Amino acid sequence: MLNADPREAARYLGYHRTQPDAAVQALIEACITEVEAAAVPKSTHERFPLLFSGDETFLVASLHLKSRSLMRNLAGCDEVYLFAATLGIAVDTLIKRAALMDTAKGAVMQAAAAAVIEAYCDEENEKLREEAQSEGLYLRPRFSPGYGDLSLDCQRDFLNLLKAQKNIGLTVTDSGLMVPIKSVTAIIGISSTDNNCHLQGCEACSKSECTFRR
Amino acid sequence: MDIRNLIGKKMLYFDGGLGSLLQAQGLQPGEEPERWNISHPDIIENVHFSYYQVGCHIVTTDSLGCNELNFPDNGTYSVENIAKAAVENANRARSRADELDGGSEPRFIAFSIGSLGRLLKPLGTMPFDEAYKVFARTVKAATSAGADILHFETINDLYEVKAAVLAAKENSDLPVFVTMTYDASGRLMTGGDVPGEVALLEGLGVDAYGLNCGLGPAQMKPIALQMLDYSSKPMIVNPNAGLPTTVNGKTVYSVGPDEFAEVMEEIVKAGVWIAGGCCGTTPAHMSAMIDRCRNIEHKPLTKNNRSLVCGTSKTVEIGPEPVIIGERINPTGKKKFKEALRNHDIEYIVREGIKQQDSGAHVLDVNVGLPEIDETQMMADVVYELQSVIGLPLQIDTTNPITMEKALRLYNGKALVNSVNGKQEVMAQIFPLVKKYGGVVLALCLDEEGIPDSAEGRLAIADKIYKTAESYGIDKKDILIDALAMTISSEPTAGTAAIATLDGIRDRYNGHTVLGVSNISFGLPQREIINSAFYTMALSHGLSAAIINPNSEPMMRAYYAYRALAGLDPNCQEFIEKAPTLVSAAAAPIPATVAAVPQASGSADSLGACIERGLKDGAATFATEMLKDHSALDIINGELIPGLNKVGKDFEQGKAFLPQLLMSAEAAKAAFEVLKNHMAGSGEIREKKGTIVLATVKGDIHDIGKNIVKVLLENYDYDVIDLGKDVPPELITETVVSTHAKYCGLSALMTTTVPAMEETIKQLREAAPWCKVMVGGAVMTQAYADMIGADAYCKDAMAGVNYAESN
Structure with a gap:
């Protein structure tokens, strides 16, 4: 059980401050249960020193990243975790199947799966936080390619570095999309100072016009 | 020496890990180790030599990622140059080892070929044929470089392995080894299982196969034991030195040589003929393992008699328990199904498949033959789409x-292959295909002389089929004899002849049988009474598999009751579970939609109200009711469309939300189904508003949004041509031109696929200037839409409908 939040799924479905009616609420909860049953969640991470090379460019092992927003996020960090997680391919099939039989259920299943992967990432992120804490270190909010001005182009090198295909079955298409669909990659800064920043996910992103913003 | 003469007769040892040893010598994270064949040949040679020296027979080259996706250049680091250097490095190591001991042990070079790192279609975006081509180039390079074995390893998807093995077999004569990577639960990343790997790889005729990487020996052992239960070929087990842990930022494998060797000894004793190591294992690990295994008396390799078929994530064994083969994907006598085939409405066909799976089918028969369509293309399309959602x-x-x-x-x-029969011509066509691609083949007891009336006549044909199959190298376990259910209304002994044939196959041949059960009752009233009784009779005479309608209640009653009576259902648990679903009101039609979608609670007192509240069943019932004194068109214009409009407006104003909009759309669709059927009979015609082509653009695989737009537009009576996801600009343009579609709707979810959308619009502008292009998707904004030259940006599905309605 991943404790996925039905409210998170509702938000992906466009409910902002409104509570879904009973039928939709029941459907959301049923879909979360189905996603959790089908999912084979897996994650992998590796810890690397962070090298700033100026001009908003970073070097993590062989990975070059250029982003102003990430620069802000990683200020004061000497190391990072590269992190990747996926719910597995059976969830892709589950969503497709639901959509084929009933469009409403398909849309809700999609949102439920998004809530489940977020919950799973939170859980794994927490383990990393504890690991860092035991060394007297602090973590920055996780930051994913696609947030702010960090381009998706880095996905292939990012996943190669983590051997994500072999370790957790996470692949990337030639157009930079991840398969299985319900997957997350993120950079998590490691710092010796706590910046008391609790912005996570949406709030850490600078895309204020995004439809799905919390 | 050809290793094929040794495997299964002599214990052979693979080498251990390579990557971790290279990292110790300076290979950087993210650096491609294959380059070191050319840049650091001595280091590679020395690693190989160290493995030969401790007694390994097979060294794997440093070429896991040697394919044209990773090495697209034709310069120094081309696929061919790396392959050549990789084999040369291993060859030099072998010569050194042979010099030391005069070549007393056989030594081989296995060319390592790993996963392409892309997921194949339909789950991913790489076409099967393209994966085949990439593998084929590596296979040719390895073969001409002089390798002894093609060794596919660390692959965790059955479909990718199939492309790899076909590429090997069709482009080289070298022996083929395959090892796949499982998780601790014994599953492949794409859902495949152990018997599935056995079924696929023995079917394709690889020389040896098994497991590598991902797990340590202790976690791999139960998976290896399970595989031994199924396999008939020599098995390979190459585990890691335990599970990786991170210590001070470095990946460490914690199982030492002694511990490794101890578990490997148990694995080898159980019947594994080829053993080695993977990540984190070293020459010390291999040396310890070889020492411990030296005096094991090996179990002789035995042929397993298990009859297996598998899909993407489900393996079915024919024999131990009755198998249900769903017969509904077949146009014979089905008007709607024929129409779906003519309209290339594959979703309809896939839904038929899902319903049968939900009803309890274990295998689905797929027949799409219709004189006026291209059967070969249709079969390929349907199989592909079915396999994208059905395991x-x-x-x-x-x-x-x-x-x-x-x-x-x-x-x-x-x-399963349906079918051959005793005719020489048919066997000569089908058996070579079964031999090449693998399969369990249905064999009908008829030949050039027709269908024998007697069981003896049928058994004689079965005998001929078994013998002919054997001459092609196809085992008896891969044949399902069809005892032939003929019609009792014209041939009184048809039932007893079939039953006696079942007895004969079971008792004389210990073989497996199948029947197309429902033929038996042709021409009779209440056919299901006869069908279900005959089904029970046949099951009690050992019928292995039945081709039936799993949506039929009487047939499923017979099935579950038989299992309980035959002692196949411990504590009658399954029967008790299913019983409530087996006694619905007599002859109730199968619901048009799968249950489990909670419907909005409460009732509504009109069709319009049902639609507004998303009540699917209610909407269909009201539509049927209203047809008694209204015309279909009146119902559509008076109730259906206003209901939809109301919800659409609420959605726009933020009073209703996406799930409600879609539940309403589904309710309207259910009502439309009823009305459409009525109109087909009455001759009423509803004017279509125009054709609209929908697609998710090339490179993008997210299609939920597009599907939502489709459902809404169909309700508003547009002719929607849905091209699916990852659709090239050329196909979209071609379709718009050939149908002279008035609108085209394009969807893209990610920034990386917006250029494909722009290219599509460019092509549309040139070839189809009349067409209005709407764009949408998570990444889209008005500014983006303007920039790439779309006619309209649709922020949601209703916006798409509104644009089409007003332009």
């Missing part, structure tokens, strides 16, 4: 050998 094995049902070959080639897994 069950399929049964390819066609009389056309070209269709059969194409389907068996593209099929993900090991299929």
Whole structure:
């Protein structure tokens, strides 16, 4: 059980401050249960020193990243975790199947799966936080390619570095999309100072016009 | 020496890990180790030598990622140059080892070929044929470089392995080894299982196969034991030195040589003939393992008699328990199904498949033959789409050998093949396909002389079929004899002849049988009474598999009751679970939609109200009711469309939300189904508003949004042509031109696929200037839409409908 939040799924479905009616609420909860049953969640991470090379460019092992927003996020960090997680391919099939039989259920299943992967990432992120804490270190909010001005182009090198295909079955298409669909990659800064920043996910992103913003 | 003469007769040892040893010598994270064949040949040679020196027979080259996706350049680091250097490095190591001991032990070079790192279609975006081509180039390079074995390893998807093995077999004569990577639960990343790997790889005729990487020896042992239960070929086990842990930022494998060797000894004792190591293992690990295994008395390799078929994530064994083969994907006598085939409405066909799976089918028969369509292409499309959502094995049902070959080639897994019979010509067409691609083949007891009336006559044909199959190298376990259910209304002994044939196959041959059960009752009233009784009779005479309608209650009653009576259902648990679903009101039609979608609670007192509240069943019932005194068109214009409009408006104003909009759309769709059927009979015609082509653009695989737009537009009576996801600009343009579509709707979810959308619009502007292009998707904004020259940006599905309605 991943404790996925039905409210998170509702938000992906466009409910902002409104509570879904009973039928939709029941459907959301049923879909979360189905996603959790089908999912084979897996994650992998590796810890690397962070090298700033100026001009908003970073070097993590062989990975070059250029982003102003990430620069802000990683200020004061000497190391990072590269992190990747996926719910597995059976969830892709589950969503497709639901959509084929009933469009409403398909849309809700999609949102439920998004809530489940977020919950799973939170859980794994927490383990990393504890690991860092035991060394007297602090973590920055996780930051994913696609947030702010960090381009998706880095996905292939990012996943190669983590051997994500072999370790957790996470692949990337030639157009930079991840398969299985319900997957997350993120950079998590490691710092010796706590910046008391609790912005996570949406709030850490600078895309204020995004439809799905919390 | 050809290793094929040694495997299964002499214990052979693979080498251990390579990557971790290279990292110790300076290989950087993210650096491609294959380059070191050319840049650091001595280091590679020394690693190989160290493995030969401790007694390994097979060294794997440093070429896991040697393919044209990773090495697209034709310069120094081309696929061919790396392959050549990789084999040369191993060859030098072998010469050194041979010099030391005069070549007393046989030594081989296995060319390592790993996963392409892309997921194949339909789950991913790489076409099967393209994966085949990439593997084929590596296979050719390895063969001409002088390798002894093609060794595919660390692959965790059955479909990718199939492309790899076909590429090997069709482009080289070298022995083929395969090892796949499982998780601790014994599953492949794409859902495949252990018997599935056995079924697929033995079907494709690889020389040895097994497991590598991902797990340490202790976690791999239960998976290896399970595989031994199924396999008939020499098995390979190459585990890691335990599970990786991170210590001070470095990946460490914690199982030392002694511990490794101890578990490997147990694995080898259980019957594994080829053993080695993977990540984190060293020459010390291999040396300890070889020492411990030296005096094991090996179990002789035995042929397993298990009859297996598999789909993408489900393996079915024929024999131990009765198997249900769903018969509904077949146009015979089905008007709607024929229409779906003519309109290339594959979703309709896939839904038929899902319903049968939900009803309890274990395998789905697929027959799409219709004189006026291209059967081969249709079969390929249907198999492909079915396998994208259904993990069950399929049964390819066609009389056309070209269709059969194409389907068996593209099929993900090991299929049932429907069918051969005792005619020499048919056997000569089908058996070579089964031999090449693997499969369990249905064999009908008829030949050039027709269908024998007697069981003896049928058994004689079965005997001929078994013998002919054997001459092609096809085992008896891969034949399902069809005892032939003929019609009792014209041939009184048809039932007893079939039953006696079942007895004969079971008792004389210990073979497996199948029947197309429902033929028995042709021409009689209340056919299901006869069918279900005959089904029970046949089951009690050992029928292995039945081709039936799993949506039929009487048939499923017979099935569950038989299992309980035959001691196949411990504590009658399954029967008790299913019983409530087996006694619905007499002859109730199968619900048009799968249950489990909670419907909005409460009732509504009109069709319009049902639609507003998203009540699917209510909407259909009201539509049927209203047809008694209204015309279909009146119902559509007076109730249906206003209901939809109301919800649409609420949605726009933020009073209703996406799930409600879609539940309403589904309710309207259910009502439309009723009305459409009525109109087909009455001759009423509803004017279509125009054709609209929908697609998710090339490179993008997210299609939920597009599907939502489709459902809404269909309700508003547009002719929607849905091209699916990852659609090239050329196909979209071609379709718009050939249908002269008034609108085209394009969807893209990610920034990386917006250029594909822009290219599509460019092509549309040139070839189809009349067409209005709407764009949408998570990444889209008005600014983006303007920039790439779209006519309209649709922020949601209703916006798409509104644009079409007003332009």
